[in-house]
Amino acid sequence: MIHYFLKRVISLLPVWIGITIFAFFLGLVSPGDPVYLSLTRDGITEPSEAMVNAKRAELGLDLPYHIQYVNWINRVIRGDFGKSIYDNEEIKAEMLRRMPVTLKLAFSAFVITVVAGLGIGAVMAATRDTILDRFLRQLCTLMVSIPGFCMAIILIAIFSECFHLLPTSGMEGVKSFIMPSLVLSMGTIGTSARLSRSNFIGEISKQYVLVASAKGMSKSFIGTWHIFKNAMIPIITFFGLYFAGILGGSAVIESIFALPGMGSYVIDAIYNRDYFIIQAFVLLTGTIYVLSNLLIDMLYFLINPRMKQGDSL
Amino acid sequence: MHYDIQMADVTIEFALKSKRVSAVDQVNVTFKAGKITGVIGETGSGKSVLGMSILQLLPKQACISGTCFFGHKDLYALDAESMRKIRGQEIGLIVQNPNEALNPVRTIGRQLMEPLIKHFDVSRTEARKTVEAHLRCFGFEMPKKVMQQYTFQMSGGMNQRLIAIMGLICHPSWLIADEPTKGLDAILRRSIYDVFWEIRQHYTQSMIVITHDLFFAKKLCEQIVVMYQGEIVEIGEAKKVLTTPLHPYTKGLLMATPKAGMTPIPDHLNPSHESRCKFYSRCQFASAKCKVQFVELREIDPDTMVRCILYD
Numbered sequence: 217m218i219h220y221f222l223k224r225v226i227s228l229l230p231v232w233i234g235i236t237i238f239a240f241f242l243g244l245v246s247p248g249d250p251v252y253l254s255l256t257r258d259g260i261t262e263p264s265e266a267m268v269n270a271k272r273a274e275l276g277l278d279l280p281y282h283i284q285y286v287n288w289i290n291r292v293i294r295g296d297f298g299k300s301i302y303d304n305e306e307i308k309a310e311m312l313r314r315m316p317v318t319l320k321l322a323f324s325a326f327v328i329t330v331v332a333g334l335g336i337g338a339v340m341a342a343t344r345d346t347i348l349d350r351f352l353r354q355l356c357t358l359m360v361s362i363p364g365f366c367m368a369i370i371l372i373a374i375f376s377e378c379f380h381l382l383p384t385s386g387m388e389g390v391k392s393f394i395m396p397s398l399v400l401s402m403g404t405i406g407t408s409a410r411l412s413r414s415n416f417i418g419e420i421s422k423q424y425v426l427v428a429s430a431k432g433m434s435k436s437f438i439g440t441w442h443i444f445k446n447a448m449i450p451i452i453t454f455f456g457l458y459f460a461g462i463l464g465g466s467a468v469i470e471s472i473f474a475l476p477g478m479g480s481y482v483i484d485a486i487y488n489r490d491y492f493i494i495q496a497f498v499l500l501t502g503t504i505y506v507l508s509n510l511l512i513d514m515l516y517f518l519i520n521p522r523m524k525q526g527d528s529l
Numbered sequence: 530m531h532y533d534i535q536m537a538d539v540t541i542e543f544a545l546k547s548k549r550v551s552a553v554d555q556v557n558v559t560f561k562a563g564k565i566t567g568v569i570g571e572t573g574s575g576k577s578v579l580g581m582s583i584l585q586l587l588p589k590q591a592c593i594s595g596t597c598f599f600g601h602k603d604l605y606a607l608d609a610e611s612m613r614k615i616r617g618q619e620i621g622l623i624v625q626n627p628n629e630a631l632n633p634v635r636t637i638g639r640q641l642m643e644p645l646i647k648h649f650d651v652s653r654t655e656a657r658k659t660v661e662a663h664l665r666c667f668g669f670e671m672p673k674k675v676m677q678q679y680t681f682q683m684s685g686g687m688n689q690r691l692i693a694i695m696g697l698i699c700h701p702s703w704l705i706a707d708e709p710t711k712g713l714d715a716i717l718r719r720s721i722y723d724v725f726w727e728i729r730q731h732y733t734q735s736m737i738v739i740t741h742d743l744f745f746a747k748k749l750c751e752q753i754v755v756m757y758q759g760e761i762v763e764i765g766e767a768k769k770v771l772t773t774p775l776h777p778y779t780k781g782l783l784m785a786t787p788k789a790g791m792t793p794i795p796d797h798l799n800p801s802h803e804s805r806c807k808f809y810s811r812c813q814f815a816s817a818k819c820k821v822q823f824v825e826l827r828e829i830d831p832d833t834m835v836r837c838i839l840y841d
């Protein structure tokens with residue numbers, strides 16, 4: 217177990233380093249000079265050459281890129297993302313304030329994806345080729361093809377405008393997360409349901425299912441204790457990928473529903489060319505992604521006895 | 530109480546997209562309790578379909594007509610729950626391909642214990658004890674360890690024995706074995722023979738063994754049913770059928786064994802549409818009589834039946 221864990225950590229380390237490099241250079245290549253922008257944020261000051269150079273030196277932006285990168289990594293590892301160029305606020309404090317919102321949103325969307333995806337997939341497999349199965353299949357296609365913002369508008373129209381059940385924007389507790397997480401999970405529910413369906417159906421025709429029925433086990437027992445675990449193994453890997461998609465998609469959804477998460481923060485930052493924030497966001501979401509992948513890998517290891525066998529060898 | 534399994538007018542068809550394919554055609558046969566009956570025939574002769582139909586384990590597309598009485602119950606007419614109670618508890622199944630027959634991610638112990646718990650409502654401890662005893666009986670020296678392992682950690686021979694235990698763990702009065710020697714090498718074939726001998730000695734003598742392995746059938750079975758294209762063409766005592774066969778097809782099967790020089794049954798000797806006999810196109814004994822007469826399964830003596838006009 218520990219052996220496998222270390223192996224995974226080592227193999228994910230280059231990915232994480234790649235993300236840091238990417239996050240860093242994203243800042244460098246984005247248009248606009250952050251030094252100039254930060255000095256002119258009040259809209260009146262026209263900084264002199266000397267002021268620009270002094271500020272540049274203060275931020276360490278006059279150094280060669282690789283040294284800037286090392287300095288940045290050094291700070292970032294200690295949790296110091298610098299200050300917003302735009303309003304001079306600590307990025308770390310702001311991120312910490314906003315991270316729970318994004319994580320809550322992403323996790324609830326992820327849980328909905330897993331539960332609904334597997335559930336709908338299982339129902340489709342069990343009622344294979346009936347009207348219900350066909351209807352759900354169409355529904356899945358629909359869910360995959362409607363863009364998130366479009367779905368958001370439809371849901372707002374129904375639940376906020378028509379029935380006044382849910383808030384359209386802002387934070388009002390759990391209620392505020394219902395629509396955003398639904399919208400965020402919708403596409404992945406569609407794909408994961410179809411994936412689960414084909415996996416479940418693939419398992420139903422395996423011989424161990426026949427053997428279990430021949431022993432006199434009931435359908436529900438076979439479904440829960442035999443088929444489910446087998447079908448899960450290939451699906452788990454995909455859920456890891458879906459989580460990344462959900463995390464990325466949350467930025468847009470947060471903006472639509474005006475949720476004060478990391479996503480809406482970074483979108484504002486993009487408008488303001490506040491590139492330290494963008495760097496921090498890319499790095500943080502990248503790190504969360506790597507960690508969740510590690511978690512999925514470990515889950516995969518736990519559920520699949522063949523892995524343990526390979527590990528002990 | 531050991532009942533016979535009596536099949537009457539059994540016809541099984543598969544409804545495929547464009548057409549219906551007949552797998553079993555008007556079969557009448559009684560499998561006698563206390564006897565090992567071998568059902569032999571080529572692949573596609575309908576012998577496996579016939580065997581699986583007894584436990585209602587055919588795919589959804591199968592349409593069954595006729596009756597299959599087990600005591601006073603018609604197995605074909607049973608609802609799902611009553612059928613479930615028969616499976617494993619009264620009629621057990623030993624499947625082919627032992628390496629793929631067990632759930633790869635469920636421990637062997639759990640898979641062996643679950644039918645005991647389901648059928649007899651025993652505690653886990655009791656179930657575990659029973660399983661351990663059976664494992665020991667079938668040559669596993671460390672049953673506790675085996676129970677915690679998975680099928681992929683077992684050898685082919687071990688999986689074979691596990692599959693056999695799986696079929697008989699609840700001590701059913703009947704066992705159906707579907708091609709137990711299919712795809713196995715000579716050593717494994719010998720070991721499976723020992724397994725069946727063990728079952729016969731200690732568990733049950735009422736068995737239906739579906740096989741294309743004539744050597745295996747000859748060693749194990751007392752009665753033989755020969756199937757060709759969904760029909761029974763010969764029924765008789767095993768020794769008689771496999772040494773002095775009556776039907777031209779059975780003769781051909783015996784000629785095709787390695788011992789007899791592997792002479793294959795010829796094909797396309799006669800245009801098949803000319804006769805009602807399904808074997809006509811491949812039959813070396815076919816005559817003008819075969820074209821006109823209706824060929825039925827006929828009793829030769831109380832134990833023997835054959836479907837061929839040569840014996841009218």
Ligand code: SF4
Pocket residue numbers: 777778804806807808809810812813814815816819824836837838839
């Ligand atoms: S009935 Fe005629 S064709 Fe058919 S098996 Fe007998 S001899 Fe051959």
